[in-house]
Amino acid sequence: MAGLGPETLVLSDDGAFQNSGLPVLLWRQGIAIEGSGNGADIIERRFVDHGWQGSWQNGIFTFHHYHSTAHEVLGIGRGHVTVILGGPSGQELTLDAGDVVLLPAGTAHRNLGASDDLIVVGAYPPGQHPDLLRGEPGERPDADQNIARIPLPEFDPVTGVADASDLWHT
Numbered sequence: 001m002a003g004l005g006p007e008t009l010v011l012s013d014d015g016a017f018q019n020s021g022l023p024v025l026l027w028r029q030g031i032a033i034e035g036s037g038n039g040a041d042i043i044e045r046r047f048v049d050h051g052w053q054g055s056w057q058n059g060i061f062t063f064h065h066y067h068s069t070a071h072e073v074l075g076i077g078r079g080h081v082t083v084i085l086g087g088p089s090g091q092e093l094t095l096d097a098g099d100v101v102l103l104p105a106g107t108a109h110r111n112l113g114a115s116d117d118l119i120v121v122g123a124y125p126p127g128q129h130p131d132l133l134r135g136e137p138g139e140r141p142d143a144d145q146n147i148a149r150i151p152l153p154e155f156d157p158v159t160g161v162a163d164a165s166d167l168w169h170t
Helices: 039-049 140-149 164-168
Strands: 007-009 024-027 053-058 072-078 080-085 091-096 100-103 109-114 119-124
Touching: 039 053, 039 072, 039 119, 072 091
Parallel strands: none
Antiparallel strands: 007 024, 024 100, 053 119, 072 100, 072 119, 080 091, 080 109
16 A cells, blocks of 8 residues: 555675665555556656656666665556565565665665566655666775765655655664
């Protein structure tokens, strides 16, 4: 049911991917899109209305990657996707239309397979712009410093509630 609080997923540093000290937040059916013509547009509008910027509609890369300069919210506008979070030995989960996942900066993610009709909506907190890192040797010192400097988002991307730091219980 839309509007329920998020599940939390705690991921460990695997050496290549830091995976942040913050949990991943997952809202199952976080944004109601059933019966809509284009769920992606509804999700994108919600993110924008709640102060998240740089929104896009596409998919998720099929290689392990992370962002050291931005937190990222992903909403499934149509279809479904199986992702792995946390690197090669991380946690697999299937995301369906209406699901929303908030990835703290440093969280590795990869598309393991998706429906042909998949549309993902992504966005970032104001002033944050994602880099694209793959867990290559030598990335960590700079990436770890970047991640440590990233401020928490001001607003919850699903509900718009101010002081989103409460989401991560900081």
